[in-house]
Amino acid sequence: MSDTLHIQHEVAxxxxxxxxxxxxxxxxxxxxxxxxxxxKMIAKQFLVTGIIWAIIGGLFSVLFRLQLGFPDQSFPILxxxxxxxxxxxxxxxxxxxxxxxxxxxxxxxFVLTAGLSGTFANLLIPLQVGARDMASPFMNMxxxxxxxxxxxxxLSSLFTQTGPAAGGWTVYPPLSALGLxxxxxxxxxxxxxxxxxxxxxxxLLGGLNYISTILNMRTKGMSMTRMPLTIxxxxxxxILGVLSFPVLLSGLVLLMFDxxxxxxxxxxxxxxxxxxxxxxxxSAILYQHLFWFLGHPExxxxxxxxxxxxxxxxxxxxxxPIFGYMAMIASLMAICVLAFLVWAHHMFVTGLNxxxxxxxxxxxxxxAIPSAIKVFNWITTIWRxxxxxxxxxxxxxxxxxxxxxxxxxxxxxxxSTIDIHLHDTMFVIAHFHIVMGVSAFFGMFAGIYHxxxxxxxxxxxxxxxxxxxxxxxxxxxxxxxxxxYQGMAGMPRRYLDKSSWVSFSQxxxxxxxxxxxxxxxxxxxxxxxxNYFYSMYKxxxxxxxNPWGATTLEWTTPxxxxxxxxxxxxxxxxxxxxxxxxxxxxxxxxxxxxxxNESAH
Amino acid sequence: xxxxxxxxxxxxxxxxxxxxxxxxxxxSVIRGEEKTRKQTNKINAALLxxxxxxxxFGVYWAHHTLGDKILKLGSSASxxxxxxxxxxxxxIIATGLVFFGTQILLFWYSFKYQESDKRTVYYFxxxxxxxxxxxxxxxxxxxxxxxxGIVYWYRxxxxxxxxxxxxxxxxxxxxxEFRYPGKDGVFGKKYYKNIDEAHDNPLGQIWExxxxxxxxxxxxxxxxxxxxxxxxLIIGAKDVIHSVGLPHFRLKMDAVPGTPTTLWFxxxxxxxxxxxxxxxxxxxxEIACDQMCGAGHTGMRGEIxxxxxxxxxxxxxxxxxxxxxxxxxxxxxxxxxxxxAPGDSTAAPASVKAPADTxxxxxDSTGK
Numbered sequence: 020m021s022d023t024l025h026i027q028h029e030v031a032x033x034x035x036x037x038x039x040x041x042x043x044x045x046x047x048x049x050x051x052x053x054x055x056x057x058x059k060m061i062a063k064q065f066l067v068t069g070i071i072w073a074i075i076g077g078l079f080s081v082l083f084r085l086q087l088g089f090p091d092q093s094f095p096i097l098x099x100x101x102x103x104x105x106x107x108x109x110x111x112x113x114x115x116x117x118x119x120x121x122x123x124x125x126x127x128x129f130v131l132t133a134g135l136s137g138t139f140a141n142l143l144i145p146l147q148v149g150a151r152d153m154a155s156p157f158m159n160m161x162x163x164x165x166x167x168x169x170x171x172x173x174l175s176s177l178f179t180q181t182g183p184a185a186g187g188w189t190v191y192p193p194l195s196a197l198g199l200x201x202x203x204x205x206x207x208x209x210x211x212x213x214x215x216x217x218x219x220x221x222x223l224l225g226g227l228n229y230i231s232t233i234l235n236m237r238t239k240g241m242s243m244t245r246m247p248l249t250i251x252x253x254x255x256x257x258i259l260g261v262l263s264f265p266v267l268l269s270g271l272v273l274l275m276f277d278x279x280x281x282x283x284x285x286x287x288x289x290x291x292x293x294x295x296x297x298x299x300x301x302s303a304i305l306y307q308h309l310f311w312f313l314g315h316p317e318x319x320x321x322x323x324x325x326x327x328x329x330x331x332x333x334x335x336x337x338x339x340p341i342f343g344y345m346a347m348i349a350s351l352m353a354i355c356v357l358a359f360l361v362w363a364h365h366m367f368v369t370g371l372n373x374x375x376x377x378x379x380x381x382x383x384x385x386x387a388i389p390s391a392i393k394v395f396n397w398i399t400t401i402w403r404x405x406x407x408x409x410x411x412x413x414x415x416x417x418x419x420x421x422x423x424x425x426x427x428x429x430x431x432x433x434x435s436t437i438d439i440h441l442h443d444t445m446f447v448i449a450h451f452h453i454v455m456g457v458s459a460f461f462g463m464f465a466g467i468y469h470x471x472x473x474x475x476x477x478x479x480x481x482x483x484x485x486x487x488x489x490x491x492x493x494x495x496x497x498x499x500x501x502x503x504y505q506g507m508a509g510m511p512r513r514y515l516d517k518s519s520w521v522s523f524s525q526x527x528x529x530x531x532x533x534x535x536x537x538x539x540x541x542x543x544x545x546x547x548x549x550n551y552f553y554s555m556y557k558x559x560x561x562x563x564x565n566p567w568g569a570t571t572l573e574w575t576t577p578x579x580x581x582x583x584x585x586x587x588x589x590x591x592x593x594x595x596x597x598x599x600x601x602x603x604x605x606x607x608x609x610x611x612x613x614x615x616n617e618s619a620h
Numbered sequence: 621x622x623x624x625x626x627x628x629x630x631x632x633x634x635x636x637x638x639x640x641x642x643x644x645x646x647x648s649v650i651r652g653e654e655k656t657r658k659q660t661n662k663i664n665a666a667l668l669x670x671x672x673x674x675x676x677f678g679v680y681w682a683h684h685t686l687g688d689k690i691l692k693l694g695s696s697a698s699x700x701x702x703x704x705x706x707x708x709x710x711x712i713i714a715t716g717l718v719f720f721g722t723q724i725l726l727f728w729y730s731f732k733y734q735e736s737d738k739r740t741v742y743y744f745x746x747x748x749x750x751x752x753x754x755x756x757x758x759x760x761x762x763x764x765x766x767x768x769g770i771v772y773w774y775r776x777x778x779x780x781x782x783x784x785x786x787x788x789x790x791x792x793x794x795x796x797e798f799r800y801p802g803k804d805g806v807f808g809k810k811y812y813k814n815i816d817e818a819h820d821n822p823l824g825q826i827w828e829x830x831x832x833x834x835x836x837x838x839x840x841x842x843x844x845x846x847x848x849x850x851x852x853l854i855i856g857a858k859d860v861i862h863s864v865g866l867p868h869f870r871l872k873m874d875a876v877p878g879t880p881t882t883l884w885f886x887x888x889x890x891x892x893x894x895x896x897x898x899x900x901x902x903x904x905x906e907i908a909c910d911q912m913c914g915a916g917h918t919g920m921r922g923e924i925x926x927x928x929x930x931x932x933x934x935x936x937x938x939x940x941x942x943x944x945x946x947x948x949x950x951x952x953x954x955x956x957x958x959x960x961a962p963g964d965s966t967a968a969p970a971s972v973k974a975p976a977d978t979x980x981x982x983x984d985s986t987g988k
Contacts, residue, residue: 096623112915187912193877194860194914200793201860201914287878288812290824291793291859295813303861303876337733340745368863368910369874370855370881373777377770384762384769391718391758392751398725399750403742405735408664416668416730423722427715430762434769436707439776440870443863443910481660482641489667496675501682507690509867511908514918522867522906525689546634550641559645600741 054164056156057582061163062142063474066467068163068170069134070548076125081541083118083515086110088534090516104182113202115515116185120203121177123188124211128218129173131321131455133166135463136260139324140229140253142470146573147247149238149590151583154231158224165221169214176210184211187513189314192285192306196277199292209278212271219264226257226264233257238572240592244348245609247571247596248341251348252327255355256320263316263359270309277301304369311362319358321455322422323351325462326393329415332465333397335569336412337404338605340597343396350389357386367435368442376435383433390426394419405600409567410484411469417492418461424496425454428503443513446506449499457495464488467551472566476579477558483550487543494540498533505529570608571596658735665734672727676720691867697894697905697926698885701870703772710768714761776871780884784850787843790823791855791862791875794916796907797822798843800836802941808832812858820946827943837942842923843907845887846932852884862920865910868894872910887926894926 055061085094086109093108104114141159145152153159176183185203186194190211198205233254237246273284277298285306286298334341341347363371363379397419406412428450431437441447464487471479510523517523565574572592576584590610598607602618648656693705733739788799788807801807808831814824822839825832845851855864857875864883865872873883895903907922927935 112918116912116915116917186914189912191861191912194912197860288856289859289877290812290815293817295815299878302879304879338741340743342744343746343751345746346751368872370876370879373774376777377773380769380773381766384766387762388755388758392755394722395750395754398722398729399744401726401729401733403739403744404733405739405741406661406665406730406733407735408661408668413664413668416726420723420726423719423726427719430715430765431708431711434707434711434765436704436769436772436776437711439872440701440704440708440867442872443865480641480645482644483638485660485664486637486641492671496678500678501686504682504686504690509691509865509908511865511910513912514908516918519919519921520906520908521900521902521904522908529686542630542634546637549634549638553638597745599743601743603740 054160056152056160058141058145058153058156058159059474059580061159062138062140064163065133065137065141065166068167069130069138070551072125072129072134072170074545074548076122076130077541077544079118079122079125081538082110083115083122084534084537086115086515088531088537090518090530110515112515113182113185116187116201116513117182117203117207119513120185120187120190121183124184125173126456127188127317127321128215129166129170131459131463132260132317133218133221135321135459136229136253136256136324137163137166137225139249139328139466139470140225140257142474143249143573144229144232144253145236146473146576146580146584147250147571148233148236149241149572149592150232150236151585151589153228154236155228158228162221162224162228165217165224169217169221172210172217173214176207176214179206179210181205181207183207189310190274191310192274192277192303193289193291196274196285197289197291197296198278199294209275212275215271216268219268222260222264226260229253229257230261238589238592241572241609244345245592245595247327248330248344248347248351249324249327251351252323252330255351256323259316259320259323259355259358263313263320266309267313270306270313273309274306304366304371307366307369308363311365312359314365315362316358318451318455319354321459322462323354325418325459325466326351328462328466328469329397329418330400331571332411332415332469333400333419334597334599335469335567336407336409336415337401338407338568338599339400339404340599340601341396342399343392344595344597346392347396350392353389354386357382357389361386361433364433364435364438367438380433380435384430387426387430387433390422394423394426409468410479410481410488411465413485413488414461414465414468417488418458418465421453421458421461421495424500425450425452425458429454440509441506443511444506445502445510445512448512449502449506452502453495453499457499461491464491464547469567470573471551471554471558472561472578473573473580475555475558476561477554478561478566479554479558480550483546487547487550490543491540494536494543497536498540501529501533565608568606570598570606572609575608575610661735665731668727669731672724672731675723675727691870695897696868696870697889698866698869698871698887700776700885701868703775704870707765707769707772711765714765776885780852780882781850784852784884785846786852786854787845788854788856789843789864789875790858791864791909791913791920792858793860793914794909794920795839796843796864796909796920796922798838799823799942800838800936800939801831802834802836804831804834806831807854808835815858820942820949823942825942827946833943834941835943836936836939837945838939842904842925844932844935845924845926846929847887847890847893847926849929850884850886852882855881855883860913861911862913863910865908866905866924867908868905874911890926890928891924892927 052060095108097105097110098108101114104111181202183203184190184195184207185201194200195204195208233250276282277284277286283298283301285303286296286301289296289298330341330347361379361383363375364383367376432441432447432450468479468484505526508523510517510526561578564578572590575590577586592609593612594607594609596609601607693709696702696705786801790797799807808829809826810824811826812824814821814826823837825835853864855873855875857877859877862875863872864875869885869887871883871885873881875881891903891905895901905924905926907924909917909920913920
């Protein structure tokens, strides 16, 4: 670690005597931990809230998998906790659908969007671009508190008399517009819409901040092409969010109007619960367009940051530059642009114009190309490296493996001819869970294990980390791989009981096995959460400023960075972020000027 | 008591794991952190290789146990389904090659290039030739897949042939209703505000339209199709979005209230053929609702019988038109059920007036 000592010396001797940058303002408990405007604290707030939601959303999946795996059994303990929703110890259909809906909503939006981007964008942007804090620390604080408010409203929807939204996380009208059609479309649906409105506000406040900070507040020498890939990924993620979340909001506003103001944006020719409704002229498909215009970029909002995190962690722990840095940026950009152009591949079987369908097939399969480039680049990054298997590195490698598995089935579904058969079957469930529910989570775990020392000045326990990785990896494949076969048998998704069907009742024992694997996987995640909170206070202390031997700027701050991150001047950057094993040196930090005898890269 | 014991065991198991993990940190300090780290590294590298081998075996094993349970590729019961199966085959080959290639390289490299004193790292930041190679090759493969896919898609979604028989399918919470156009081959007009289940008008048919008089209504019974004869389904829904899922035919089309959709195909295997082919005497073509539609979504099941022309004609001959049934029933024709006032559609339903109470309302409200 001679390079680390070298750097520490450099910073100390080059610190200019000028105005001090450490503001000694008085901090109360409230201003430091609750209404904090420090990006590092806000990142932790996002992460902890995300973790709590992940436990809730994961618990929901354990519950509904009990029904799927053991449809003939009753579990009296369920009635103890859930009363009339699980009468006789069996999960009622209304409860099942509420569980699946909230599982999706909570995990996609609250955990993988807010909990993922919110955490890492806030933590890493100022530290890696060399800024004291975000462009607007106040807006940043608001973005967390709007997220918190959204969480409270969504949580409250779980406790209403008629239950939370139950029409699937996609909440298609007319089902979600008509309380007459479903219990969950009563007050629970109103609360869902309100919560999501607050959530969209949070995302916009955050996203605009991330973009302005990255574009405007980079330190001296940090050109765009010297930024680490994490920042590039987060930049494109923020652009995706800022442009697509408002469209979701518009769709939800129209839905709210249809629900309460007698409008007919989505409703026409409805005869429900024994009565004909007066609404005519609306199109339920309109909602789907508005929803998926966000819905598709949303999944890229989820995966792009994890791609950035994985690129960083793979390079650092292979002691090699990320392969094809410029191609990686170009592919991130291509994914960002194409993400806006493929939404109707979720709508191939709605009866849309076949020509339109073919256009979306073309664009959807195009998006596979930049994703493929990234996978090949990751594999080439570890080739001929010297790999160090920290828990973060294992999760990053696992991320690549699972992304390959899940991404390839996207090519199946993006082809409309195949989608006619596989749409709304378990095959789709397998695809998106592997790519979002596992791969994105693995990227998130990798990020948490890797940057935990930066967040808390301590390490997470390695042994628990290894157990977490291996058990989750195996269980994830056990759970989702066989679902492809269920889909290929035509088994629909969102079905809670297959016993009355001739065509799909052949998977009883498989469903039971999947449920057992789900319970094990969930338990191991609880162990991870314990590791996280325990290590925050009792983890092994970090003793060196740069424990991973990384080149990026966040490791040049003190071990416990305060407000303003750097004690003296913000360091100046002279090179890109990936000089690992160059010219025989283990690594060269970004802050080191280019030497005369250095080879070009 | 049993629950408590299970819970206690789980908690204990967790505490044990945690204590081992904590202890391992102290042990590593005692034995020398560097040495422990190197050893753990070797173990994880080995585990990655083991995972690759176990994983590949798992892929084989999954196919071995589950391969028979899927709809076998090439066994489609419809002409369009043959194209779907063919597309699946090409896609499996293309993605399968990539899957095995990349996974093997990923895990093999992870093992082979583990930290070692014997090797130095190769500084390899970029190589444009490689980037070009793995941009162009996937683009070519995907273009081929897109090409086939779009050609087949246009064939499947194209116009139905002139001689196709037509069946109207209506989804509602939580059943399927079918309507045949009868001898005149024309569906009579309908309007949803005319729906009156109590008076034999579940689809809201406008009885003044003569074309309705021979339309045959089927519910709670299978849909009958003729093998080798193209059929065009005209699909709609009454309340929320449903979807007509036909797994054996490899087809699917959403049923949207207010927006009729169509799906056409030719069944090529009779139900009796399938009973023989699958060896399952209980085989039946099923219609699965493939769009979340409420609490009864799982039970929204329909059946299809594919038979010869003679069998179909025999069945058809025994069917009475809905109009005839309606006229034959005792109650006077009293149409439209009460409509809700515009406004809050989430309000409790207005009480539906019993037919006997309904005044002159009869003919006037059968609007166009």
